[in-house]
Amino acid sequence: MRRFATRAALAIPVLLIAGGALLSLPQDEPFPHDIHVDMFNTCLGCHAGIPEGDGAAWLSVTEADCLECHEVDEIDWSPPGPRGTNLVFSHPDHAEIEELECGECHGLPDAEEFMEVGAARPTICFDCHDGDSHLAANTECSFCHVSLADATTLTAGQIAAFPNPFSHEQDDFISAHGEAALSADANCAFCHAQESCSRCHVNAGQVSAIAALPTDARVASLTADRDGWWPTPASHEGSDWATVHGTEAAGAIESCANCHARPSCSGCHGDSAPFLAALPEPVKGGPAGVQVVALRPPGHDFTFAAQHATAASLGLPNCSACHAEAECVDCHALRGTGQPPLPSVPSARHQAQKEGEDPGVAAVPSAETAGGFHPVNFIMRHAADAYSVRSDCTDCHSTEVFCRDCHTNLGFGDNGATRGNAFHNLQPDWLLSHGRAARQGMEECASCHQQDSCLRCHSAKAGWRVSPHGPDFDPERVSERSRQSCGICHSGSILDP
Template sequence: MPTMKTVSRIVAITTLTVALSAAPTDGLHGQTATFEHARHAGFFPECTTCHGGISQEGQSIWPSPNTCAACHDGTNRQAITFEPREGPRPTNLKFTHPVHSFVLEQCRLCHVESEEVGDRMQVQRAVISRCLACHGLEGEHPSLEDNSCTLCHLPLSEATQLSPESVAGFPRPTSHEEQGFTQGGHGALAAVPGEEPGAFTIAASCATCHARNQCITCHVNAPELGPIQALEEDNRALSLGGAPQMPESHSLVNWDQRHSAEASKSSVSCATCHTKESCLTCHTGNGPQPVRALPSGGPGRGAGVQLTRTPPASHTWEFRDRHGSDAATRPVSCETCHVRETCLTCHRPDASAAGDYHPAGFLTRHPSSAWSREADCSDCHNPAQFCQDCHKQAGLVAGKFGGSGGRGYHDGFQAFLVGHGQAARQSLESCASCHVERDCTRCHAARGIGYGFNPHGPGFNADRLKKKNPTLCIACHGRTIP
């Protein structure tokens, strides 16, 4: 019959194994096991009492279920079901006990943080500071040199037992918090020389946490980058997150108009986030050379930045009426976003074609708009043809003697002939829409059939005009200019 001391030892062993089997097993260091080792210190003079497989090759590191059932049979103690864990550990550690055989008899060196002898059962999964000290690494775990990761850790693709939640809980290295790391620093850290001259592969430390499909979430140019292609694919890495971040330069004033100069220097950096289709959201045709050099979207590439076409800051509400001078002096700038068909919606070579420049019903009020010079009609229309054709169809034609009588355009004011001089001096171009020079010289010419009516207003300086352009004088005065 077993003694009380023997039963107590069996109960303690059972409690230990059940607790350890239920403890989180994702291999995250510094986590205290749920079993209260210190409370049972008197029952276990050696760790191998329960964990015999640590020092005995081929043996399980857990007690057998029969050992637990010897006490927990449902009569003396509540019955329990204990199933020792089998298969690979859910961890990304390279650690194995046989490799560390030189410390197998001193478990506390790795699993107890305290230096006191009486604290030997204050057990943890592993004390990271002890691991680092033994391997000659100084500093806290996340702040170590990036190239030291592979000393203890497997690549993510080989740590197949880790869950996505465990991967998401990986500590972020201090180097990843440095300014500029996301924008370009991580690329310099990840790329190491490959076997072929000029080729690059991935740094082994990056493969500890990252996979190719995580990098593809940002990199449009992933197929062209050797370090990314050297990574394995693993969907668990997506739990680490990551999304494109806009560079500081893109926040500068008028960046949308200034970016072409930077892109022309080299489109390599642009290809990180932009596809050809992304830039063609704004650029017309095939785009300039830097745009044509960008990769097209497709499998194995990031989706790239999705742009929205917006007008430049210079295109204010009144720009539509005054853009002509800018277009004439800088047509290349316009060609970035516009094609000829865009302009022809307003600037029509065919007078019969419909346009959308004028609002509905504009025809009924266009005389006042043309007279007040709201816009320059001749920018789009040929007054000698376009205007006259319409006026003739409406019966608004010059009457006898060039509009001096009869039904015509100036019927709204019967005495218009008397005061037409002021209107002509204000906008002679409007007169030229219907009249030709001989209509005027019939009255104003000083020779031939003219009646000699003086067309010159008060303060007219004849000598000045004669010196500037005598041809104008000849039209009425002939060669005998006074």
């Protein structure tokens, strides 16, 4: 008793300093053993019954014990109730080990004094037990822990604070965890419930390892507001993945189904693709799975629609991967293979048939173009594209009956009455320069001018008789094929053989 009084006297200054902190100590804070180090010489003074396994008496002190030293108004602490745990640890078993003191397990890592204690650290276990360390892959969880389903005293917050096993920190864990989960010694159930997996796995109901897990309301509450997470696997990072993924999927579509529901694939492959049956439908309230958007493959620029025959025969890429047969039939059987486009509304899968503004870009729906070939507002900006010949206008349009007809109707086509350079008014010397312009842009000339506009000067029969032929012109080669066109400008004598 005297020793206690001495220690208590020594402790008074410490307690006075610590008193303020103690007063405000939240009740879920651990007892500050360190500042009581000089007052106690045994753990069992407060924790009597632990060696005997009396869990209810793990803390044998009461508020009255505190009041032996503290004033009433200094104490704002009451012992915590039983703590939730998933441990199967047995204090009585360990108490039988003669040389094992409480501090062996509960002492803080750098403890120098008695009572510098805390919760036992799992690493201590491996001083005596097998396994590399806590959370290591070769450590058997069940040696110390019960499954999550059996750990009924754990709160959702405690579950959320579970540390990650080392294996979960590996870069390839997402892609590799499925195999580990299927192994006989899988430890998933010690931390996870079905809800842990179904947050991401769109096929959770079909995976045996997931189905084997129990459901858990605590885990459900933790995952309810969290979206699924689908990092891109390394295999998907290949630049040719879009081309080869079909082959990969054909051998293991069950693997695809972990992350991809049917909408992932139907956006490109259509709703009737046979392999879709192997993929799950999204469940209301469940994960949507990876969202994949159909994009136009490289090389599918807007000229591709008119010149895709060879690529189609070669299968570069596999046409049927994105296009339904109905799409081919619509054009080749119904449209008559590319006549002036019919009004049609493109779906996402029809985008490849429309002209994007630039090569390789999917066009967007627009009724202004009536589902046709050209982008919106093309009529007001087609001049520059016609000069630069983004696509060959004459592949689809008659220069005389389409281009010239419209230009003439609007008033600036040549109706045979134009003289001078009233239209080409930015070129004061148009008469001298028009030859160069004409040879560079003959199609554009023909979109406004009739042939006889030029014959006023360029006919050999009358007028200025200016030869329009360039230095490489081969009259014999042309006349062999069409003496009649020669006859437009030349009299019969020059055409005589």
